[in-house]
Amino acid sequence: MRKLNILKSIIDIFWIFSMISIPIIIFLFGFVFFIEDLSAFNIKINGLKIETTTIVTKVILAVMLVSYLLLIYCLYLFKKSLRYFQKLKIFDDLVIDNFNRIGVFLIISSILTVGSSIVYNALYQKKLSLEIGFSPFILMLSLGFFFMVLSEIFKISKNMKEENELTI
């Protein structure tokens, strides 16, 4: 259980830092959304440098914000599941549901991130590139599917546990 405690501590620290960053990001986003000229600011999100100011740019920024908030929500769900693990409630319905949700949101978040960066690069930098190999997008997508598979495995395990407990 020491490993679990270490993981929980790391996630808790991450959580605290993201809780601090959320109001700042939302404030900055509101500021950027209502300002006319973005070229005065050096905005760089996930390696994407935002220089032009149009409604499309702002929509892309909004999509990236949603993607970030989804990641934070995933972190929250994971934290909640770890708390259940600490209480030794491992094959609980909530854990199964949380893992499935984390998987879905990670996939949505990775698609939103990569989609918005492709659209921005295609529209404003006239550049369309496709990265093959070890990219954060593939990693996050795989992680999303991994959590969904984990949820299915936990579901099967829960049934087996119930069966074992109800064997007289």
Add this chain to the structure above:
Amino acid sequence: MPIIVNLDVMLAVRKMRSKDLAEKIGITPVNLSILKSGKAKAIRFSTLEAICRELNCQPADILEFSSEE
């Protein structure tokens, strides 16, 4: 479940209480109640053997298959 447990019928026929049977076969009254109510997912051969021995009956007297859900 299509498997019906007729343990309560056999207990009534043998005029035995659940608590006594549970004690004789070495399982808890709660587990015997789960078995009687049909909530059990499986039964060990050892448990079935003990029940049959105590009630002096065959497994078919306790378990019944019904195609109706």
